[in-house]
Amino acid sequence: MSDMLSSWSRRRAAVAAEAEQENRTAQEAALAQEQEALAEKSDEEILETLGLPDPDSLAIGDDFKAFMSKAVPEHIRKRALRKLWRSNPVLACVDGLNDYDDDYLAQSIGQDALKTTYQVGKGMLAHLLEIERQKEAGPAVAKVEVEEDTTEEVAETRAPSVDLPKDGAAVEEDPAPFTPRRMQFQFEDDVA
Structure with missing residues (x-):
């Protein structure tokens, strides 16, 4: 039933989408204007304006969430994240399970290049x-x-030598021909 919307319902949905897009555009413009104003200031002035502590003075138990807001410039956010990763050994420990950790070009470049025919x-x-x-x-x-x-290892695994007659001719044995066995089935109807 939702597939069959009336033209009025489609128009209302389009007006709501337009209003949401306008709000998003206005927020992005305001954020860009704030970023431009903050770009002229030093890091200490920005932190004081936003009411944030110095990221380098934070410790393991401190709250880093305030640095994740959109109002915080990118370079200060990165400073805070670096401090967070250095302060917590669990976050700093790389477990090696990431697919992108390996250097897949290492075998194709340099002296240890992989050689193939x-x-x-x-x-x-x-x-x-x-x-x-x-x-x-x-x-x-x-x-x-x-x-x-x-x-020597290969020599030990060889079959024992065959004794040849003194005249040099090999003794010929007539081996029994190999006859493959086949499965045979009998049903009650065939027996009777």
């Missing part, structure tokens, strides 16, 4: 070219590289 539009091209080179060179090159990389 990824190329835009080509992907991991250098890695693929190295694999192709090894395939073309044949198994001899690959075998040499494997032998260079072996360590």
Whole structure:
């Protein structure tokens, strides 16, 4: 029912919005005029005019709310907030859970820059070219590289060697072919 407003209701709402906008504009103009008048004065005169204490003399239990009003110039408000943050160790302690705390550009700039073989539009091209080179060179090159990389730990994990006959031919065993097992279901209708 509220979707279907009469033209009279819409006009009343528009007049109320216009009046509210005029009030807001008048308040902003008065505030700007006050700020201009305060800009000519020193900080001590401004604090005396507004009836505020010196922000640097405030302690942990003092009230900082008075500095948050719109009449207080921005630079005095910032002084009060700095004093508040320095006076209270809970506010001064950064917990490190903020997303903006990390420097995400640190790995992309400088000597410790992150290096990768990824190329835009080509992907991991250098890695693929190295694999192709090894395939073309044949198994001899690959075998040499494997032998260079072996360590004692790798040697211990190898399978035990197979005893070969004295003539050098390998013993061929006929392993049983692997037959995958399949599930079988029987229903009462099939049994009968």
